[in-house]
Amino acid sequence: MRIAQVAPLAEAVPPKLYGGTERVVSWLTEELVAQGHEVTLFASGDSVTSAHLVPCNPCSLRLSGIRDHTASHLVMLDKVRARADAFDVIHFHVDLLQHVLFRDIAHKCLTTLHGRLDWPDFMPVFRTFREMPLVSISNSQRLPMPPDVSWLATVHHGLPSTVCPFDARGGDYLAFLGRISPEKRPDRAIEIAKRAGVPLKIAAKVDKADQEYFEVIRPLLDHPLVEFVGEIDESAKCDFLGHARALLFPINWPEPFGLVMIEAMSAGTPVIAWRNGSVPEVIADGVSGRVVESVDEAVAAVETVDAINRSAVRAHFEQHFTVCRMVAGYLAAYKLLLNRSATPSPVKLTSPTYPANALSRSAELRGRR
């Protein structure tokens, strides 16, 4: 299949530092190439890929100090559009601009929504361009969306089996990994560890926006059971997760997916997570971790978590969250899309449109020659 992958330009693919979306796009792209597909990656020029790279910006926007990404994304989408005929499927990992620019060729386009959808800012586009095929990264992510948008599939993220290798032994501490922010609830993690009497290691970066919140958390870190190890890089992360007794994921927001959960599961480390967002879809309760709803339940889960077999956690990961499983999900979605468009149906559009009309007329014209 001739596939275009259209990545955000905020980070390189894969990212030099952070960037969940760009990591997922990289894994997806490399596996599609490995399976013999002809893949073109539209991304920041400092990306590294075995696909055909179309550089859309010399260097990732974040590292270039560019804060408003709209102009750069418009230019990228113009490049994609100019080459649209060369692809069977165009797969977007950006949020908004393609909905109006690619509406007339919606039949070969799909967009994976990588972010939270429970805020009003983007809704005008989703309400207006309902014919654009969408993929959610969890079923729960769909809840705030208008009722009749064009969902094609839910495809959970997956990662290569070798990224976080299985660690059969595990360790004695609880792990907390992520940003120090009110949605991630590091305070809950600390309370759970103290009440369970188990050491807690917190590996977390503190964004500028969360500096004020960090001052609330800082006094809680001063406890013999709590160790704040600060920011850690990708390679240290797998050891950090693999050597833990369990990962604590005590979020209080509707996490659309939560990559760290499957990274821990890949290493064999069970996850104790709050019932919120994607959590009940990602954690098989009692198999790969525990899904809890209160600090009491979390403390009880810490005390019994050793009963969860680390090999079973890894097996759950291998069954559901490898990159191969993710690629199979996307290939099924691509085929569904292509089969749909092979079945002619009356064109249904929400308002009089321009390129759609224009292109269909131009297709008629070509057809007549």
Added chain:
Amino acid sequence: MRIAQVAPLAEAVPPKLYGGTERVVSWLTEELVAQGHEVTLFASGDSVTSAHLVPCNPCSLRLSGIRDHTASHLVMLDKVRARADAFDVIHFHVDLLQHVLFRDIAHKCLTTLHGRLDWPDFMPVFRTFREMPLVSISNSQRLPMPPDVSWLATVHHGLPSTVCPFDARGGDYLAFLGRISPEKRPDRAIEIAKRAGVPLKIAAKVDKADQEYFEVIRPLLDHPLVEFVGEIDESAKCDFLGHARALLFPINWPEPFGLVMIEAMSAGTPVIAWRNGSVPEVIADGVSGRVVESVDEAVAAVETVDAINRSAVRAHFEQHFTVCRMVAGYLAAYKLLLNRSATPSPVKLTSPTYPANALSRSAELRGRR
């Protein structure tokens, strides 16, 4: 002429509170209607106009608490595009998204750039979509732009003669009006007033982003010559400007236009302004104010400003900065655009394009019928 005005959705047209761009769009729209043109205004639904209003959002985005305006603007531009055939000219007052969406009908589109252009974020669009006709609000605003974009005209802002009525007497204080921010240099205004021994009234709002800077300025306000009157509304503004001896405009950034200068001039109040951005284009040195480059020069200007005749200041305003003069400038630009497109020239596009091709083919098809 059948004219579309496309306003930002951040504020109503005219704005309930702040919003320089929306005020200018309102004045332009009302005057075009008064002159007998058929005007359609695409704007926030809480706008008030004598043109035909196409509401693109129930309520202005700022009052709705919507921070990311991209989705709402995409939906608005889709509405404009669906009605494009009904207009001779489409006049955009938004920055970016129309460049890719209206490229194939660039011949009837123009965009007034209302903001500063000396930052890199928007440049990818201006470098890529060079055929899109642009209007600058001062010549100096153009300086940071790529060399070969398609400038159609510079049209200085204008305001209705009655908005800030002429005040023949003036008053005894210096006025500073605007935001308390480092680019506006209220500290310079205070220094000038103290050294000249003349009272200074500061009418200014303090944005959240400038709170820290306000703490630097606050101690300077504690001086018998300095009065901080805080935020004032539109109606109080004209009295505030009209009763002043002079307006101080000691900016240290490339102001693209600076509406407050012509509001003061409308009231007959001369302006003492730093040579920066649009200032030398707006102030006729010695006629409607003084253009200075140092605090020494500004203090000297305060001491001699009474020599400037307030009637001459108003006359300068009436000659150059009324809404009628602005509308004449835009009508000339519209005609230039339409004359250009009436003269057929080989289609020149920077990259293979889609709607352009598609629409020209579809035009051929229609032509053959």
